[in-house]
Amino acid sequence: MTEPSNATFNSGLIDFIATSPTPFHATREMARQLSDAGFREIDEADHWQLEPGGRYFVIRNGSSLIAFIHGRAPLAESGIRMLGAHTDSPCLKVKPNAKVTSAGYYQLGVETYGGVLLSTWFDRDLSLAGRVTFRSASGSPASRLIDFRAPIAVVPSLAIHLDREANRNRSINPQTDIRPILMLADENPDEFTFSALLMAQLQAEHPGLEVREILDFELSLYDTQKPAQMGLKGEFVASARLDNLLSCYVGLDAIKRADDAQSCLLVCTDHEEIGSASACGAKGPMLEQFLQRLQPDVSARLRTLDASMMISADNAHAVHPNFVQKHDAEHGPVLNAGPVIKINANQRYATTSETSGLFKMLCAQVGVSVQSFVSRTDMECGSTIGPITSAEVGVKTIDVGVPTFAMHSTRELAGSDDAFALARVIQAYFARPQAPGRFETQ
Template identity: 80%
Template sequence: MSDTLEEFNEGLIRFIGESPTPFHASKSMAEQLAAAGFTELKESESWTLVPGERYYLLRNGSSLIAFVYGRESLIDSGIRMLGAHTDSPCLKVKPNARVISAGYYQLGVEVYGGVLLSTWFDRDLSIAGRVTFRSANGSPVSRLIDFVAPVAMVPSLAIHLDRDVNRNRSINPQEELRPLLMLADDDPDKFTFPALLLAQLQKQYPGIEVREILDFELSLYDTQRPALIGLRREFIASARLDNLLSCYLGLESILAAKGDQSCLLVCTDHEEVGSASACGARGPMLDQFLQRLIPETSDRLRALDASMMISADNAHGIHPNYRQKHDAEHGPLLNGGPVIKVNANQRYATTSETSGLFRLLCDDLGVPVQSFVSRTDMECGSTIGPITAAEVGVKTLDIGVPTFAMHSTRELAGSQDAYALMRVIRAYFARPRAPGRFDGQ
């Protein structure tokens, strides 16, 4: 657990650097929870959950729920929930991955989520994800792989061959985003992508027996490590700040939970593409967990009435070079504190009551609070907040840490904001009064 700003940022940098895919992020969180005494729950088994104990659950290897079963009554005190997502926009490898062009081996890739395409050029890229194969006994087995070293690049076209590139550039993701792997052999069939995966499996898991590569879910990622930057080290630059930053502060918060109040962290996959999957926020994962926790419908609804969900996802900081893209009265500053996200059309699930409670928590800790509202003439993004509120029926707040270059391969956030938000979430998890019930209702 991180008790100082320096410890927190060191842990955040390490966590993001070791989590190139949702599978790796979920595995890392699960390992830290297990080391802290959390018991793993298997969905294939029956459960007997005991107040005072701590649990975690994985689904698809890419989504996770961590739960502290408090000693206080669930019906009276509810559950303090925090939601985040494990996925980030990226380039994913296509099933027939090998492409041969002009004497080079390349990778066929597909765009995942709202990628800032231009930021993927001229980066030292590696490959990571999950591989499923036929094992020695004939059964399917999955393992995570990570090449770690840079093995690919998407080279830009020289300006001499495109004189208008700085005035008018559009990117064709099918034709122009294929990463370069190596020179092609005289016999082009000498290299196959399954053979490359087999070699990587044998490197990472010595002695493993693989009869056949069946399939894979692999992503490209930038190998540049996260770093504290700026003359005063005021900023953190990294890939996947959206939204592994929120996953990490949620993890650090629930690891510090004392155990009197019930609290829950849910980190789901596929938010960047709509969350509609078995392990996404639009799927049944959280609702099914709550059903097994509180089987009786009336009791579960009463507990939800006393509960609250905070959806933690990055917010847009006001960009000094593009101030006209922001509402002048709602431009969060990096290191200005966590941001309450508001949208009249329910792209965010914030209400006056949920934001009011958050402001009280921040005020008690001396943490400044900011607000974000999109320009009225611009469309607003969304989060798992409205989805969870609709699927589960729990009062919800959307908050986040102000960020630049969201969905780039290299995003930028303040080096103080995530730690400040973690302090607020720890107080929220420990709050003795049912957060979902408000006076005057």
């Protein structure tokens, strides 16, 4: 596979995010690209026979994915070069009884998913996407993905004339203030049902599909503004869901380019923004069960894990020029200065001196600058899938990420050099012949 330029990489990143308004769509797109790159999908319901030199991927819940290259080097000696990211992002999700009628408008009842920066959802052209479960013509339950694509909803701000304190002391009630408007209500409000809307969209996106009854759905609102490379010199990438589809794309691009000399694994799980505690989250058994099926023998599996390492990739907080005081003065990452190693004394990040040292060596190997992030000691620190995976699986781990502004906004901002730089480091990591989890201690 031809090595990409920075511009080519960013173009692919932008297209990937635009195609992935929900974790379901992101997983489907990763599966498509992996299939095109020669990876074979395996089903958890089948018996597995994973052979050295083989390329595989497995999906759980339609929203989490593991891609694996079974290297030709012995697993227990060479280990597995793992990279982890997450497919979900904070958003507004539609409630089961979706239709709300107020003051002559049809609205959607929504709830917040994860740590949403609510103020950024006002006055945006919003669309709707996700998974719909229905009763098929055979009478069995079935599911399909939908994406309205067009801007069909909006959450208008309250005019400042009606809230003179809006610029000084504004609070947002997530129950009452962020219900999106769909359209004007007609004289017969019972004629419009949300189920009928979903049924029509299913049939529009999946011609010939027979839908007897809408059973349930998992739908998210998203901003229809396209991702873009921007800035006076094109030095930024602006998009929704950079946290953390950017890291998913970095891992996807790197594993597609890896050869089969060494064993490499990409795991992209759902539900990180709400704690990862699900069957398809990092706190669930998905990765551990994959490794058990890869190596049923406990001793061989533990030897492999001892030789392995996980890079947990999730965006890092860049120093905001208007809020410099929110950062530790000696640990403030800046955009386009390279990937960030994230460190926390209380294990909110899983980085150790050994895993950090190896990552710094990889950065030097490919000529990429590296930065460090530590939260102010008087501020609470966030976390990632890194500590969870390290604790659940028992693998040495480092937390890294691309520096980002406006995390959890509908429009986040990263440097146009940093994702490509991280991808180059991950490519070197996947190609490393030495066991990444083995360090000299004497």
